[in-house]
Amino acid sequence: MRLRIDCAYDGTDFSGWAAQPGRRTVQGELEAALATALRLERVRVTVAGRTDAGVHARGQVVHLDVDREVVEASAGRARDAPLDALARRVDGILPADVRLRRVREAPDGFDARFSATWRRYAYRIADTRELGDPLVRHHVLTWGHRLDLDAMNAASAPLVGLQDFASFCKRREGATTVRTLLDLTWRRDEAGLAVGTVRADAFCHNMVRSLVGCLVAVGEGSRPTTWPVEVMAGRRRDQGVRVVHAHGLTLEEVGYPDDHEMAAQAERARARREAIDA
Structure with a gap:
């Protein structure tokens, strides 16, 4: 079984x-x-x-x-x-x-990796002194500047869709950096923390943390809202992009199709992976 x-x-x-x-x-x-x-x-x-x-x-x-x-x-x-x-x-x-x-x-045809249609992460940031809480220090990034989430959302919107995220990924030999970014939004939770929600079909190495670092630069006002899409257009790692610390990042959920579609989804995903590896 x-x-x-x-x-x-x-x-x-x-x-x-x-x-x-x-x-x-x-x-x-x-x-x-x-x-x-x-x-x-x-x-x-x-x-x-x-x-x-x-x-x-x-x-x-x-x-x-x-x-x-x-x-x-x-x-x-x-x-x-x-x-x-x-x-x-x-x-x-x-x-x-x-x-x-x-x-x-598991239902017939289920594969934890290949049947998945998306993964959703959240990145949490305490960006004021009042939000500093040592009890959550292992799960929330402390940031010294108040972030403009409207600016970060404006900068995030052009990144959504099927794109080459080479500028935000640590390259691996033979691996593609093309991903479908389904959602990238910022909001404040009940405690006032800045929370970035990122959902994609898959992620390459360091992708989320690099995206967050790029958008934080916009939020604190050191970069314009057009900068992230300009970085992505370069299709290579930009030394100006900060890879933020890992501890603010949490894998929240993995999405799967209905039970009767598990096997078909896994077959499609494996075929794409084999084509990439070839």
Whole structure:
């Protein structure tokens, strides 16, 4: 059976999502806990989107293939359904900075990575002295200048759509920098924090943090509202673009199609990836 696992984590003390020898990672902790709970020597999960060191997640999604009999055996005499018992057992093994939100059997054709149609991130900024709160220092960027969100929204609008984001990405050999940016907006939440919401079909390395850094320069008045689109038109990394700190960034949600469309979406996404890699 294939399991869909929704999880959340505080990325502060992790070297990112992906397992790395000698480093503490979210993938490493989650796979170790699942292996222990399922009484298996090793398990391997597939993730919707790998997050960098210091980045947090509320809505991360992974899938795991495992024999149904193994899941049922791991539940033992628990009164809960086997998947509920598994979730509770794994949470009891995981460190406090990783938690499972839900474990369920995935629909036919589901792939945590390739069935996803979009990923949504939020970047939070405290831009006044009054908003400074040491209790959220690991999740909110402290900024020394009040930001003009109207200007930042005006600068964000031309970036939306199918674009080449090479100017905002750390290049990787053979990887495309073309992405479809679905949303890029700024607002203030109930506490007064400046919150940037970014949603796209996928993101390349450092893309969100570079976009935020570019737009913050507009918000504080050091750059005009036309600057971000001018940077993007250059199609190469601009040394003037600041890559903001990772700790203000959170993966909030991953979007998927209806259950009957999961397999078709995964096939389309794999075909695009194979064409790019070729």
